[in-house]
Amino acid sequence: MPLTIGIDVGGTNTDAVLVSARGVHKKAKIPTIKDNLLQSVLEALEAVYDPHSEKNLERICISTTLTTNSIVEENYDKVGLLCLPGPGLHPKYLPFHESMEILPGYVDHRGRIVKDLNPNTVRQAVEKFLKKDIKRFAVVGKFSNRNPELEMKIHDLIIGEYSDVKHISLGHRVTSRIGFPRRIATAYLNAAVYRKHKEFADAVENALGSKGITAPVFILKGDGGTINLEASRRLCVHTILSGPAASIMGQITLTGEHPAAALIDIGGTTTDIAIMLNGSPVFERSGAEISGYKTSVRALYSRSIGIGGDSAVKVENGVLQIGPHREGPAVIFGGNTPTPTDAAAALGKVPCADPKVAKEALKPLADSLNVTIKKTAELIIEETAQSIANAVKNIVVSLSNRPVYTVKEVLEPLVIELQKLIGIGGPSPVLTPLVAEKLGIDYEIAPVHQVANAVGAAAARPTTVATVHCDTSTGYYSISELGIKKEIGKKNWNIDKVTAIAKKAVEKRARSRTGYQDIDFSREVEITTHEEFNVVRGFQTVGKIMEVKAQIKPGAVFSLTHWKEGEENDHSS
Amino acid sequence: MIIAPKKTGILFFPAFDWAISPDHPEREERLLYTRDQIFEEGLLDIEGIIEYPPRITNYANLLRAHICVPGPEEITTESHLISAGGCNVIADAVLNKEIQSGFAIVRPPGHHAMRITHGSRGFCNINIESVMVEYIRKKYNIKRIAIVDTDAHHADGTQDIYYNDPDVLHISIHQDGRTLFPGTGFIGEAGGPAAYGTTLNVPVPPHTSDEGLLYIMNNLVLPVLNEFKPEIVINAAGQDNHYSDPLTNMNISARGYAKLNELLKPDIVVLEGGYSIEGALPYVNTGIILALAGLDYSHVLEPDLTADKIKQSPKITEDIKKTVDQLLLLFSNRTRIDLNKIFGKGEFYHRTRRIFYDTDNLLDEQKEQIYRCDNCSGYRLVHSWVNSFNKSNYTTYVVIIPRDACPGCVKRAEERWQEKQKSGGYDYIFLQDLVNERYERVPKYQVSLP
Structure with missing residues (x-):
């Protein structure tokens, strides 16, 4: 039976599971070592690794906060940013403009080179950075997703002439998405965290090698898919925000795919809310945002609100105030400020907690409100649930009110009618039913599972994407992620042909990586963009512009919806 | 940012x-x-x-x-x-x-x-x-x-x-x-x-x-x-x-x-x-x-x-x-100018126009009368004859009550609207009453207007 190890490095704990389609065989939780994430990963791995089942170990999946933390703490390498902005938005508005050298040469919206490079300006810029001891570069041109040639020329020039240069991130490789400023941020951050991530990847590889573990290693991305360790080195920025993704994938693995559900992960300080439609989690529209930087990194849509089981509860001007801060653990667990968890305990809903302690903690609040302690506890739970329900409602409204660009979409708007609320996290057994009631929908509580994120990381499918942009009137097609720009000749290409190329490109890209063999391409590849326009000049159709994006859709490779803790041991011996 | x-x-x-x-x-x-x-x-x-x-x-x-x-x-x-x-x-x-x-x-x-x-x-x-x-x-x-x-x-x-x-x-x-x-x-x-x-x-x-x-x-x-x-x-x-x-x-x-x-x-x-x-x-x-x-x-x-x-x-x-x-x-000079020199001294200001619809290939010949009222901008009456190169020709009569219309103009326009409905002679007769928000057509609209 194929086994997977899933590891989730969280802020406080690192969780690990040894898991199969039958259930969780082993699990472990160890405190995260803040400045040595590698050590945390290895310790967690050690805790669940079973040398006897080595031959069945199919893969190891790690969700790490390495890149996320490094960006949030601005603890990364300086990057020399070479930009080809052409005309348009003033470069002073671009992200990282203070580390930017602007080069002449640019591509227009059709992917045509309007102005070619001047190799000397490239050399001057590179030398300027090298003099400052900056050896990692990001090269980003406007519309490079439509035509990667200029970025590739710069790459080749630097590699050919400057042996000091350690790394170059190219805009069109890190993302095929439209959006120059986001592409800049994405490529810059990719280059900035490259060294740290590579060191981590190398160390993981060495450590596993010395143990004789040969199973391929994957890293969880922010979009809920995984990428193999080798490819993750070049595309490391895509591993940011894997924490929320692990939680969402965990919920999907444990409760299944739903037609329209809100997923709430109620923690101590915050509650994360995600939405699932037609069995798939909803994505951020334009990409992930991290530390104020808007990027093109594909990420699952997740919103955090400042309310959780440990939120500080106060009474201000006769009104209950829950959150957004946490001032420590619940009083029943040794804290000083009453919390929703204490309210639940006062109502006898927290097993193994003393309701007396909780009631004592709520007394000052009850006095200020001039109601009984029981009433106070009920009010706190009620208010907490209401806040979460309101946040879910607001999210549904904002997702429904998305801009649309066709008549059809205006006439048949996306209507999100939630059917189910999925709750996970310590306080969720108490709060989920109440939130669901306020939303008027069913609920399901993911089996209280201390290692759901690690399960999510383990179950997440390896994914990849390819975008084909074809312009038959200019006679070219490009696949940004693969750095391809090819002439199509005079061939009369249509959208079916472009779609076939996109599907093939995704398959090829996946097959070139180890660990992607088990993907059923006919089922798991989906088309996410499908556009076709006639190009008309002078009242004559002179060609077509077509764009097709194909991806292996993120999802769980196995489901544990029917698994109950303890059952797996009956089968696994 | x-x-x-x-x-x-x-x-x-x-x-x-x-x-x-x-x-x-x-x-x-x-x-x-x-x-x-x-x-x-x-x-x-x-x-x-x-x-x-x-x-x-x-x-x-x-x-x-x-x-x-x-x-x-x-x-x-x-x-x-x-x-x-x-x-x-x-x-x-x-x-x-x-x-x-x-x-x-x-x-x-x-x-x-x-x-x-x-x-x-x-x-x-x-x-x-x-x-x-x-x-x-x-x-x-x-x-x-x-x-x-x-x-x-x-x-x-x-x-x-x-x-x-x-x-x-x-x-x-x-x-x-x-x-x-x-x-x-x-x-x-x-x-x-x-x-x-x-x-x-x-x-x-x-x-x-x-x-x-x-x-x-x-x-x-x-x-x-x-x-x-x-x-x-x-x-x-x-x-x-x-x-x-x-x-x-x-x-x-x-x-x-x-x-x-x-x-x-x-x-x-x-x-x-x-x-x-x-x-x-x-x-x-x-x-x-x-x-x-x-x-x-x-x-x-x-x-x-x-x-x-x-x-x-x-x-x-x-x-x-x-x-x-x-x-x-x-x-x-717009407020000082002698408007009679431009619009004539009559009770109504008349103008005729030919409006060509290049995309739909039809020609609208319009005769318009604007009542010259001292209290408001005056009600308007429009006869329109449409010559269509694709469809059959038709005639239209329109009574317009502007948003600033005085009670007198509302009354006079209303009389015209009633009169035209009785006398007929047009394929379509319209009332656009911006004072009372009445938008009517004879024959009656097939679509329901909220």
Whole structure:
């Protein structure tokens, strides 16, 4: 039976599971070592690794906060940013403009080179950075997703002439998405965290090698898919925000795919809310945002609100105030400020907690409100649930009110009618039913599972994407992620042909990586963009512009919806 | 992270699945490159630039601006209703103070659609600015509105709708009608008897460039606005005055257009025409958005633009100065002038017109009477004979009660409406009563109007 190890490095704990389609065989939780994430990963791995089942170990999946933390703490390498902005938005508005050298040469919206490079300006810029001891570069041109040639020329020039240069991130490789400023941020951050991530990847590889573990290693991305360790080195920025993704994938693995559900992960300080439609989690529209930087990194849509089981509860001007801060653990667990968890305990809903302690903690609040302690506890739970329900409602409204660009979409708007609320996290057994009631929908509580994120990381499918942009009137097609720009000749290409190329490109890209063999391409590849326009000049159709994006859709490779803790041991011996 | 100094709303509705016909300039592809440019520049990611989703409007909103013959259902598609509805979304956002200004980048356009509209002319069926203006007047307590139309073609539809409305100032700056569709928009067309001087036409010679346009803004439009004191300023931003437009002969650049908006500071900008979809629209729209948001647009530049390309000849500069001087005189004398000299001494002001619908291939011959009332702008009666080359001919009679109508005019118009229903003789008889919000037709509308 194929086994997977899933590891989730969280802020406080690192969780690990040894898991199969039958259930969780082993699990472990160890405190995260803040400045040595590698050590945390290895310790967690050690805790669940079973040398006897080595031959069945199919893969190891790690969700790490390495890149996320490094960006949030601005603890990364300086990057020399070479930009080809052409005309348009003033470069002073671009992200990282203070580390930017602007080069002449640019591509227009059709992917045509309007102005070619001047190799000397490239050399001057590179030398300027090298003099400052900056050896990692990001090269980003406007519309490079439509035509990667200029970025590739710069790459080749630097590699050919400057042996000091350690790394170059190219805009069109890190993302095929439209959006120059986001592409800049994405490529810059990719280059900035490259060294740290590579060191981590190398160390993981060495450590596993010395143990004789040969199973391929994957890293969880922010979009809920995984990428193999080798490819993750070049595309490391895509591993940011894997924490929320692990939680969402965990919920999907444990409760299944739903037609329209809100997923709430109620923690101590915050509650994360995600939405699932037609069995798939909803994505951020334009990409992930991290530390104020808007990027093109594909990420699952997740919103955090400042309310959780440990939120500080106060009474201000006769009104209950829950959150957004946490001032420590619940009083029943040794804290000083009453919390929703204490309210639940006062109502006898927290097993193994003393309701007396909780009631004592709520007394000052009850006095200020001039109601009984029981009433106070009920009010706190009620208010907490209401806040979460309101946040879910607001999210549904904002997702429904998305801009649309066709008549059809205006006439048949996306209507999100939630059917189910999925709750996970310590306080969720108490709060989920109440939130669901306020939303008027069913609920399901993911089996209280201390290692759901690690399960999510383990179950997440390896994914990849390819975008084909074809312009038959200019006679070219490009696949940004693969750095391809090819002439199509005079061939009369249509959208079916472009779609076939996109599907093939995704398959090829996946097959070139180890660990992607088990993907059923006919089922798991989906088309996410499908556009076709006639190009008309002078009242004559002179060609077509077509764009097709194909991806292996993120999802769980196995489901544990029917698994109950303890059952797996009956089968696994 | 950049923050726009001025909160700006964008409603982008490119109608990627709608065309007049596959090869028509008004087709699916028209705003494709604009989308690519706006998205690649990341304009919608800028803090303070807010994108609004479109909304479809209803027939009732059209009927405050239009008499649709035979009915709104017959002469509109959903795309027209979304284009007009999109403008209303931006109007709401501005008037609810969510944004300082907003830009409706919508299609199809509307400024050639007349008050009585029989279908499509100059790519327009429904006048999207007028539908918006009437929506604003109905929903918000706003009376005085200025529309500055900078499309290369004369905004004859908008002019028609507000020709006798003293509360709407309509300024159209366009390529001289002797050289371009629709062939109107001369200085002499300056408003009806109740609104003389609140229609201003600024015909400019072919090859007028940024220099000329900005001269008009500084020396005519801004001083006139300053005196008229509108509560809302709208820019009908046709982009076919661009030097690369295939249908016109003007020489405006993207930066010139951005500068225009920086000077005008419109509350609402609405896209009108513009068919240089690759060479102009992506850059002009980028320029307008940046200018509205108060951001630096000095790097917006068309790839093929050189200073020589749009150099304006001294002769054109001279012509424009003359036109501006004449219009300034006309505007400053508008209240002193003897209206009888222009409109005659009769009880009614009469005018006859022939309006050709190039897209739908029909000719509307109109005889219009405006009652010259001392207390209001006067009710209007219109006979319209339509000669259609595709369908059968038909006749229409329309009674219009303007929004400021006095009780006397309401009564007189009502009598005419009753009279005509009895006597018949027309295929369609309409009442557009803007005082009591009655929009009726004989025979009765098949569609239900809310």
